[in-house]
Amino acid sequence: MTRLRTAALVGNPNAGKSALFNALTGARQKIANYPGVTVERKAGRLVLPSGEPVELIDLPGAYSFEPSSPDEEVTRKVVHGEFAGEATPEVLIVVLDAANLEQHLVFAQEVIELGRPTVVALNMVDLAERDGLVLDPAALSQALGVPVVPTVAVRRRGLAELAGAIEAAEERAQSMQPQPEPHLTLPERRLAASNIAKAAILSETAQHRLHAGLDKVLLHPWIGPPILFALLFVVFQAVFAWATPFADGLEGIIGAISGWVSATLPAGFLRDLLTEGVLAGVGSVVVFLPQIVILFAFILAMEASGYMARAAYLMDRMMQGVGLSGRSFIPLLSSFACAIPGIMATRSIADPKDRLTTILIAPLMTCSARLPVYAVIIAAFIPATTVGPGIGLQGLVLFGLYVAGIVGAMLAALVLRRSVAKGGASGFIMELPRYQMPLVKDLLIGLWQRAWVFLRRAGTIIFTVTIVLWLLLTFPKAAPGESQVEASAAGQISKGLAVLVEPIGFNREIALALIPAMAAREVAVASLATTYAVDAPNEEAAAAGLASQLSAKWSLPTALAFLAWFVFAPQCLSTIAVTRRETNGWKWPAFMLAYLFGLAYIFAGITYWTAVALGL
Numbered sequence: 001m002t003r004l005r006t007a008a009l010v011g012n013p014n015a016g017k018s019a020l021f022n023a024l025t026g027a028r029q030k031i032a033n034y035p036g037v038t039v040e041r042k043a044g045r046l047v048l049p050s051g052e053p054v055e056l057i058d059l060p061g062a063y064s065f066e067p068s069s070p071d072e073e074v075t076r077k078v079v080h081g082e083f084a085g086e087a088t089p090e091v092l093i094v095v096l097d098a099a100n101l102e103q104h105l106v107f108a109q110e111v112i113e114l115g116r117p118t119v120v121a122l123n124m125v126d127l128a129e130r131d132g133l134v135l136d137p138a139a140l141s142q143a144l145g146v147p148v149v150p151t152v153a154v155r156r157r158g159l160a161e162l163a164g165a166i167e168a169a170e171e172r173a174q175s176m177q178p179q180p181e182p183h184l185t186l187p188e189r190r191l192a193a194s195n196i197a198k199a200a201i202l203s204e205t206a207q208h209r210l211h212a213g214l215d216k217v218l219l220h221p222w223i224g225p226p227i228l229f230a231l232l233f234v235v236f237q238a239v240f241a242w243a244t245p246f247a248d249g250l251e252g253i254i255g256a257i258s259g260w261v262s263a264t265l266p267a268g269f270l271r272d273l274l275t276e277g278v279l280a281g282v283g284s285v286v287v288f289l290p291q292i293v294i295l296f297a298f299i300l301a302m303e304a305s306g307y308m309a310r311a312a313y314l315m316d317r318m319m320q321g322v323g324l325s326g327r328s329f330i331p332l333l334s335s336f337a338c339a340i341p342g343i344m345a346t347r348s349i350a351d352p353k354d355r356l357t358t359i360l361i362a363p364l365m366t367c368s369a370r371l372p373v374y375a376v377i378i379a380a381f382i383p384a385t386t387v388g389p390g391i392g393l394q395g396l397v398l399f400g401l402y403v404a405g406i407v408g409a410m411l412a413a414l415v416l417r418r419s420v421a422k423g424g425a426s427g428f429i430m431e432l433p434r435y436q437m438p439l440v441k442d443l444l445i446g447l448w449q450r451a452w453v454f455l456r457r458a459g460t461i462i463f464t465v466t467i468v469l470w471l472l473l474t475f476p477k478a479a480p481g482e483s484q485v486e487a488s489a490a491g492q493i494s495k496g497l498a499v500l501v502e503p504i505g506f507n508r509e510i511a512l513a514l515i516p517a518m519a520a521r522e523v524a525v526a527s528l529a530t531t532y533a534v535d536a537p538n539e540e541a542a543a544a545g546l547a548s549q550l551s552a553k554w555s556l557p558t559a560l561a562f563l564a565w566f567v568f569a570p571q572c573l574s575t576i577a578v579t580r581r582e583t584n585g586w587k588w589p590a591f592m593l594a595y596l597f598g599l600a601y602i603f604a605g606i607t608y609w610t611a612v613a614l615g616l
């Protein structure tokens with residue numbers, strides 16, 4: 001027989017497979033406290049105590065080998081050696097959540113029945129202990145007939161023992177043939193799981209009571225939703241209230257750099273490129289870093305604490321109302337960061353029509369690229385006053401924009417489920433993760449990753465597009481007395497579009513910003529900043545912040561229409577590309593573009609004319 005080469009991690013969702021995978025291989029797979037995080041197979045290298053390397057495969061969580069969703073299908077194929085280009089894994093590592101033994105043992109038995117060399121990682125024993133559960137790994141091992149190793153993936157406990165057990169299993173694999181055991185039926189397995197769990201749990205005490213009590217309140221059908229709503233409300237208040245001093249500081253720094261460049265470099269092409277293009281354009285986006293960080297601090301903390309999964313549970317009923325299930329909640333939630341991971345996360349949705357609907361509405365969730373657009377308009381047009389004790393108007397408007405996106409998405413789902421993606425709501429059983437105190441280190445790493453994504457976009461895509469735009473805005477040079485922007489190549493190109501968007505209250509500069517903003521939404525802010533910098537009659541005017549330029553030059557109805565446009569507009573080519581990939585063709589991305597641009601146009605128009613009629 002040939003030497004063993006691969007071992008695969010299998011188990012229920014949220015058992016800690018990816019956390020173990022990361023700990024064993026040094027990889028950085030996304031882990032998060034809710035089921036359905038991993039949707040693809042990922043491979044890494046694990047070095048056994050003997051020094052021999054094996055390929056370790058992290059798989060999506062599954063409840064059984066009878067797959068009910070595309071990600072579970074991946075797991076089944078890999079384990080059975082049916083995954084194209086991949087050998088059957090010789091050793092299977094079943095990852096169990098020690099605090100949810102009874103539930104997790106159902107699938108574990110199905111894996112062990114395959115009769116292949118198997119090792120059980122009894123993971124999360126720290127949480128089981130904290131919950132007052134005393135477990136007996138030896139009894140568990142005896143009942144299951146395979147070695148059991150207690151582990152704490154996130155604290156790197158039990159890793160060496162696990163690697164040793166994998167090595168031993170590998171050696172067994174070389175001498176024995178798989179001996180499939182008789183298959184039990186699902187009810188038989190459930191009964192056996194309950195008995196095995198009883199045998200392995202030596203004692204059980206309190207702590208459960210506290211968590212059960214928390215769930216009684218937070219998941220209460222009447223009390224739960226207002227708490228969720230209030231919490232989100234606070235988040236958006238904080239985004240404005242806390243970020244302002246930091247944003248002002250950043251703006252000051254960028255202004256100082258710009259002043260220094262102007263004073264140091266001789267007047268000419270390079271100086272203008274740096275001040276009007278790079279610093280005005282890219283700088284106008286970078287100042288929103290504090291807002292992004294604050295928003296994600298809340299989102300990450302809610303995820304890590306286990307509350308987010310409860311929010312999904314609360315939303316399930318509302319989702320059923322529009323023909324979706326709570327399964328769509330996680331992909332939609334991810335879309336608040338960015339629609340791309342959100343659309344990829346839909347792979348955990350079993351029903352194809354459910355999945356399609358979720359993909360089509362994902363871009364309506366307010367992604368973080370919209371935050372700079374919203375924030376700059378709000379800063380320019382919404383006074384920083386309070387409308388009640390501790391309730392800032394700016395945060396309220398931002399909250400309203402997020403709600404508008406969610407309501408739009410729900411209405412769109414309702415229509416889609418009755419037309420192109422016809423079907424009823426499917427059932428949804430969700431496993432609720434336990435409550436945990438978020439680890440500060442994990443939060444900081446998560447925040448750093450989000451901040452880095454944001455800055456990298458500013459340094460690459462936004463930087464590039466802004467420079468191209470600046471060149472198109474600067475040439476050809478205008479004759480004296482003529483507007484530079486109007487005479488420029490960009491001005492000429494956007495003329496046609498300007499005619500098209502005039503009826504919804506958009507001006508020439510907005511028309512000009514819409515084309516580059518297809519690359520990424522934040523580019524709209526950068527291109528407005530660059531356009532006004534090029535257009536400025538003198539340096540003093542050019543140096544004024546974008547918000548003050550906007551409030552001087554735009555009417556309130558125009559600003560509101562612009563916000564309404566960005567709630568709906570699919571201004572992001574990457575989202576379209578990923579939709580094409582996930583739906584295998586151009587039909588649905590084309591549909592997505594058409595319906596979202598249609599909605600954007602209609603709602604921007606309605607907003608504009610309503611505002612004008614109200615005399616705003």
Ligand SMILES: Nc1nc2c(ncn2[C@@H]2O[C@H](COP(=O)(O)OP(=O)(O)OP(=O)(O)O)[C@@H](O)[C@H]2O)c(=O)[nH]1
Nearest residue numbers: 014015016017018019032036037038061124152153
């Ligand atoms: N306290 C504690 N937390 C853990 C342990 N292992 C994993 N976690 C946490 O449990 C959550 C789930 O871990 P993941 O590794 O994403 O779980 P998974 O099995 O890969 O889940 P899917 O990809 O959804 O199938 C994360 O929040 C981890 O930080 C552990 O041993 N102890």
Ligand SMILES: [Mg+2]
Nearest residue numbers: 017018037038
């Ligand atoms: Mg995972």
